[in-house]
Amino acid sequence: MSTADGGRKGRSMRKKLIGRRDFIKSTLAGFGGLFFLPSIDKKQEMKIAEAKGKERKFVYRTLGKTGLKIPAINMGVMLTDNPNLIREALDSGVLLLDTAHAYMGGRNEEVIGGVIKGRPRESYFIGSKVNLPQDRTTGLYMEGATTEEFLKKLDLSLKRLGVDYVDILYQHGITRKESVAFEPVLKAFDKAKKDGKIRFTGISTHGNEPEVIHAATDSKAYDVILTAYNFKQKHYGEVRNAIAKASQAGIGIVGMKAIRGGYQQPPTVRNITASLKWILQDPNVHTIVPGFTTFEQMEIDLSVMEDLTLTEPEKIELQKEASIRGSYCQGCRQCLGQCLEGLPIPDLMRAYMYTYDYRNLPLAQDLVLTLNVPSRVCEDCGQCPVKCSIGFDVSRKIRDVARLREVPTEFIG
Amino acid sequence: MMKKRYLANGLLFVYLISGLASPLWASNSDRKTFTFPEVTGWRQSGEIQTFLPKTLFEYINGGADLYLTYDFQELKVVEYSNEKKASVTIEVYRHRTSIHAFGIYSQERLSDANFVNIGTQGYIEENVLNFMAGPYYVKISGINTGPEDREILLTFAKKVAENLGEKGTLPSILSSFPEEGKKKNSEKFINKNFLGYSFLHSAFNADYSLSGKEFKLFVIEPADKTECKNMIQKYAEQTGKTEKNVTEGRYLIPDPHHGEIELHWQGAHLWGTVGLNDPDLRSRYLKLFEEGLQKRK
Numbered sequence: 001m002s003t004a005d006g007g008r009k010g011r012s013m014r015k016k017l018i019g020r021r022d023f024i025k026s027t028l029a030g031f032g033g034l035f036f037l038p039s040i041d042k043k044q045e046m047k048i049a050e051a052k053g054k055e056r057k058f059v060y061r062t063l064g065k066t067g068l069k070i071p072a073i074n075m076g077v078m079l080t081d082n083p084n085l086i087r088e089a090l091d092s093g094v095l096l097l098d099t100a101h102a103y104m105g106g107r108n109e110e111v112i113g114g115v116i117k118g119r120p121r122e123s124y125f126i127g128s129k130v131n132l133p134q135d136r137t138t139g140l141y142m143e144g145a146t147t148e149e150f151l152k153k154l155d156l157s158l159k160r161l162g163v164d165y166v167d168i169l170y171q172h173g174i175t176r177k178e179s180v181a182f183e184p185v186l187k188a189f190d191k192a193k194k195d196g197k198i199r200f201t202g203i204s205t206h207g208n209e210p211e212v213i214h215a216a217t218d219s220k221a222y223d224v225i226l227t228a229y230n231f232k233q234k235h236y237g238e239v240r241n242a243i244a245k246a247s248q249a250g251i252g253i254v255g256m257k258a259i260r261g262g263y264q265q266p267p268t269v270r271n272i273t274a275s276l277k278w279i280l281q282d283p284n285v286h287t288i289v290p291g292f293t294t295f296e297q298m299e300i301d302l303s304v305m306e307d308l309t310l311t312e313p314e315k316i317e318l319q320k321e322a323s324i325r326g327s328y329c330q331g332c333r334q335c336l337g338q339c340l341e342g343l344p345i346p347d348l349m350r351a352y353m354y355t356y357d358y359r360n361l362p363l364a365q366d367l368v369l370t371l372n373v374p375s376r377v378c379e380d381c382g383q384c385p386v387k388c389s390i391g392f393d394v395s396r397k398i399r400d401v402a403r404l405r406e407v408p409t410e411f412i413g
Numbered sequence: 414m415m416k417k418r419y420l421a422n423g424l425l426f427v428y429l430i431s432g433l434a435s436p437l438w439a440s441n442s443d444r445k446t447f448t449f450p451e452v453t454g455w456r457q458s459g460e461i462q463t464f465l466p467k468t469l470f471e472y473i474n475g476g477a478d479l480y481l482t483y484d485f486q487e488l489k490v491v492e493y494s495n496e497k498k499a500s501v502t503i504e505v506y507r508h509r510t511s512i513h514a515f516g517i518y519s520q521e522r523l524s525d526a527n528f529v530n531i532g533t534q535g536y537i538e539e540n541v542l543n544f545m546a547g548p549y550y551v552k553i554s555g556i557n558t559g560p561e562d563r564e565i566l567l568t569f570a571k572k573v574a575e576n577l578g579e580k581g582t583l584p585s586i587l588s589s590f591p592e593e594g595k596k597k598n599s600e601k602f603i604n605k606n607f608l609g610y611s612f613l614h615s616a617f618n619a620d621y622s623l624s625g626k627e628f629k630l631f632v633i634e635p636a637d638k639t640e641c642k643n644m645i646q647k648y649a650e651q652t653g654k655t656e657k658n659v660t661e662g663r664y665l666i667p668d669p670h671h672g673e674i675e676l677h678w679q680g681a682h683l684w685g686t687v688g689l690n691d692p693d694l695r696s697r698y699l700k701l702f703e704e705g706l707q708k709r710k
Contacts, residue, residue: 052669076475078475078476078478078479079478079479079482080606080609081520081601082608082609084608084609084670084671085609085670088670100475100476102473102476103475103476103479104479104520104521105520105521105522105523105543106521106523107520107521107522107523110523131474133556136462136471136472136490137459137462142500142556143498143500143556143557144500144556144557172474173474173475204474204475206470206474206475207471256475291478293605293606293609294606294609294610294611295609295610295670296610296611350468353467354465360465363463363465363487366461366463367463370460370461370462371460372460
């Protein structure tokens with residue numbers, strides 16, 4: 001880790017510190033007034049959809065330069081294999097189904113394939129994702145991540161879905177800017193587009209989102225970005241700024257993790273309706289894909305489009321919930337590159353969490369031992385240069401949890 | 414012995430938190446120590462990574478949500494490589510019970526896969542071998558493993574299964590499903606929101622194909638009679654009906670999303686059909702299911 005980061009330490013330090021200042025600025029601004037954006041444009045395009053004799057109001061937005069006009073709320077299918085729920089969503093006016101090559105080992109795409117069979121191809125849109133082998137520590141692609149493998153997976157996805165093309169194909173789960181412009185994937189996108197197997201290129205990110213979004217915008221290689229974005233993210237201000245820049249560049253923005261998932265078990269928020277409204281206050285978010293698994297949840301989610309305005313009680317509730325200080329490392333990875341010793345800080349923070357939140361000492365020790373941290377860790381630097389984005393006293397926590405190395409394993413059991 | 418261990422852990426934790434002592438979680442006290450195997454010609458190429466419910470997301474992104482619905486507890490991952498620059502990744506997911514492990518395994522299992530006799534059940538595809546054993550769901554994948562791919566994956570799988578120590582069995586209730594017309598390896602365990610209703614919570618189901626008719630059979634195991642009653646009442650409410658005097662027996666629910674659902678409640682089980690419109694065939698299958706459940710007892 002230290003070798004990989006060492007060469008560009010100085011430059012990256014400066015960059016990270018600038019990023020940190022921007023972050024503080026945006027966060028303070030966020031809590032000072034921009035936690036809620038000004039009221040959304042009332043002149044949004046709306047349509048009344050009728051399903052099974054029931055009228056429902058849909059807000060439509062255009063997905064950037066793709067030109068696709070889609071409802072502000074669509075469906076993330078990853079959690080359900082219930083064909084009738086997917087069918088009901090489409091019949092209710094949902095247009096975009098979000099899935100991935102890897103979901104349910106491929107069954108998710110198969111189930112969708114069964115639902116869309118016989119429906120006119122232009123009556124729905126499919127967004128799927130393909131992943132290639134990544135180093136889980138660095139987030140970088142590994143050997144085996146090739147154009148051929150990417151295209152092979154795409155072909156299998158098309159077969160499972162029973163379609164000739166997907167509307168959006170994302171490269172799945174990117175956390176590093178280096179992976180954004182990964183040549184083998186870009187080549188695969190080119191070929192797939194030429195062959196008519198995809199209409200639009202996309203990238204999805206659940207961690208280190210601002211870096212990925214900025215890199216994707218700069219690369220000009222993407223039509224759509226699918227990103228985690230919610231009011232509980234400590235760095236939502238940065239995500240918002242990155243999204244704004246991407247949207248201005250014509251990139252379609254799909255939001256995810258607005259209410260469920262993320263680092264906590266679902267549901268992650270108390271007021272689901274307010275959480276959905278919060279993300280849709282941002283006009284640069286063109287649609288979101290909540291992963292509902294019941295008919296009731298679908299009703300709740302879609303009914304949000306009736307009126308996207310946040311009420312005063314909803315605002316108070318969101319603010320209250322957002323102000324609860326998180327005890328977990330957010331995985332923003334801003335600390336990487338700041339430490340002079342190149343320590344794997346997110347992993348060490350995870351070990352700290354295992355120790356004090358999960359109280360799982362075997363697991364914490366296991367992790368600490370595998371990280372091979374130096375013997376006098378965090379004792380020689382004088383002042384720690386690491387500025388944690390959520391204010392953790394990183395060096396104190398590291399010194400503390402590193403003591404687990406000295407405890408005999410059999411004692412922990 | 415166990416008490417001593419708790420005490421030792423307790424003292425250690427007190428030491429770590431410098432006086433802010435509170436009771437320890439004992440959830441891992443019965444956890445078996447799993448070690449990744451040594452395989453000739455291969456070496457571990459990195460550290461063992463561990464993920465818990467709150468961090469699984471870092472490893473499998475959006476896929477984590479589904480694992481969490483099946484009471485995922487812990488994942489250990491390690492990668493091996495050899496001199497030919499091939500690599501094999503082993504992921505061992507531990508779920509709360511073997512039923513939950515079966516649940517997630519069955520969600521990802523393709524019914525036409527190439528099944529292999531490893532653990533409780535497993536299957537192999539190009540570059541991938543997945544199997545379950547007790548509360549564990551194991552996924553092994555290879556990169557650049559070439560023409561020996563199958564052999565390599567099988568070697569690793571056998572060794573991992575051996576180290577896990579328990580072969581386990583498929584949930585016994587699966588034997589109650591009528592055999593006639595059942596699609597092989599189509600059985601699943603849905604842990605939450607069965608049929609898209611939170612009140613039905615979990616169920617086992619299987620796909621059937623008979624004389625051109627495609628349908629599903631399912632069985633729910635409610636906690637007690639009151640829950641059974643509540644399920645039927647709530648289900649009836651979905652269709653605008655009120656079932657006040659719910660007793661054991663059959664119920665026909667005109668489900669607005671799934672069509673006619675016929676339910677049979679008896680004792681601790683609630684079973685039924687989905688997508689089967691032929692009343693005679695429905696009746697026959699409900700009876701066959703009843704017989705299967707009785708045999709299981």
